[in-house]
Amino acid sequence: MITSSILLSIITFVYGLAALLYICAWVFKKELPGRLATATTVIAASGNFIGIILRWIESYQQGIGHAPLSNLYESLVFFAFCIAVLYLFLEFRYKLRVIGVVATPLAFLAMAYTSLRVDSTIEPLIPALQSNWLIAHVITCFVGYAGFAVAFGISILYFIKSSRGGLNGGFTSKIPHVDMLDELTHQMVMFGFLFLSVGIITGAVWANQAWGRYWGWDPKETWSLITWLIYASLLHARLMRGWTGKKIAVLSFAGFVAVIFTYFGVNLLPGLHSYQ
């Protein structure tokens, strides 16, 4: 019987393959590798989902059943799944395969990090995590992070495209117009912002239940607020004259750096969230 951790290790490579295929389709401007890339990503996302469900079942078989959203390993696996699903949605909606060039490597990196660095044993829940808010909090946060990850990817495409002065030709010809990229960044940031807001809110309600205060300036809380503030300023900056394109892409970059720091960097700082 295949275990969830073996399945998820395999899925890591499937994401890697999908990333390669998207890059091939982009570089050689061919339809076939593009279609294969889409199919591979669908397989990877489905396998990723099955892996999550399997892990859930395994935790019950070990008598410590809980939703697989309780530690760094499980959250990274879920993060990769969110990125893949969100990207596939974008691809089907806007018929844009080129975003896969930046989105699937992000899913691959998240999964690769789990297999290299993170302990994958299923642990029982410590008292602080025994709450239904855990599920709501983790799901909303990571759906939000996935939105920001895709926005970050699109911003990379923006820089590639605009570094060539928006000229069509060569590698950049398949990248949509900068206005479209700017608009898509905005869309993904709005999506991420809504979910991050709900993520922070569910976290606050949970903290009020577990620790007796809804906000305590704990490093993780503060960094999630920093992320929220950066994206809030991005959303407002678009209303200012002259603030489009490059400046927005820079803010989207900065925002994603804050997301990464909220996620990994905070473990280096002292605080209540550092058990992750």
Add this chain to the structure above:
Amino acid sequence: MNKSVRFENFTNRVWKFFASVKLSVVVLLSLAATSIIGTVIPQNANPMMYLQKYGETLYPIFNALDFFDMYHAWWFRLLLGLLTVNIIICSIDRLSSTWKIIFPKKINFRAGRFRKSANRVEWASDIPSNQLKNAYESYIGRHFRHITVQKTDNGLLIFGEKGRWTRLGVYAVHLSILLLVIGGLIGSLYGFEGFANIAEGESIKSVPLKNNNQERELPFTLRCDEFSISHYDSGMPKEYRSTVSILNGQKVIHKADIRVNDPLRYQGINIFQSSYGRIPADSFTILFTDPDSGMEYEKRASIGSRIKMPSNKGTLVIEDFTTGFSFHGHNIGEAFLCQKIPADNKADTSNIVIPLSYPRFDRMRGGDFAISIKDVEFGYYTGLQITRDPGVPIVYVGFIIITIGCYITFFMLHKQVCVELTEQNGRTNVMLACVSGKNRPGMKTATRRLANRLQNLQNMDER
């Protein structure tokens, strides 16, 4: 220029300053940047620790800038205040024009805007325009809230509009931020945050506050009846549970179990499981060893008891117990803190530390007897966070409104549609265009989809 005009110019400029989006962006980014400080520098720690860590040059600078409690510093509060004023002024500034869009006196459609739209779709049909008009009018009427039909020189225009109210979404988000600020203020003005360690069987009537050295009277007496821990097979903690009683005088009026994530809320006071520790229960054995003869004397004692030392060498008072004693910077673990009172009253009293893990520790002192303590039975104390925050309901309402507001602002559109029908050589030319308040890439797809539906509509009519 007379004075009142000049004053008006000044107030206008101030108003414009506070209403500007530029200010919002600057304040939001400043809040983000400065918030980093408090995550790098531990907040509200011991001044000695700061002095050790940052040295004598940086410490006074950081201290003057309130970096050690920066989220309550005047400059951080000033930024929050600026953001609040900015939100209020800019919302008032824009609300009147938004209001006119949502509740217009006279609905005014400009066909030119639709005719020039890049997203427009055009096709021709064999069906006469009046027949198409009926089908389209009823379809658009079903899907759009407001509908108007206008005649042109060679045809007609059908306009539909919906979702005007969605323009209010952003005001809801701004209102919710104000609610969070108000809720937070109420909490800090009328609430408190305290912490108490209560040993099993003990009770408290007031609780020490966290941020200052004051105590807060509770409206009841709180007693810890029992504290228990359970573990998983792997040894990881599974549950911390305090069984507590609420007393009115001597009478128990409520009993409850408090666990992590399962607090007790009683008379507006919230009690949370926060930490625990063990303390020596009633009695233990004190062992006096004569360093010369090796003779041993045992006595039973408890915290607070005064023990006569053998050979009339004085009195030992067991004063206190600590879970971690620091000896020359090393934590030597659980220890009893005692005081030795000499028999003749001439020599000074001396303090003695008796660590549990190192029974030979006291030999180093070189006293008349080496003292150690054994057979200690332990009980638990529970660490409870005790709070009151009347601002929470307002904050929670803010949470709900911000979620709904963000959803409306980001994903619902104020949408207008226009269908133009023109007769030409017995055929009807159809032009369809959709515009929205925000120009979205999804608009093009939405227009195409609507065009498909309208075309299907006419096919159905032909059948």
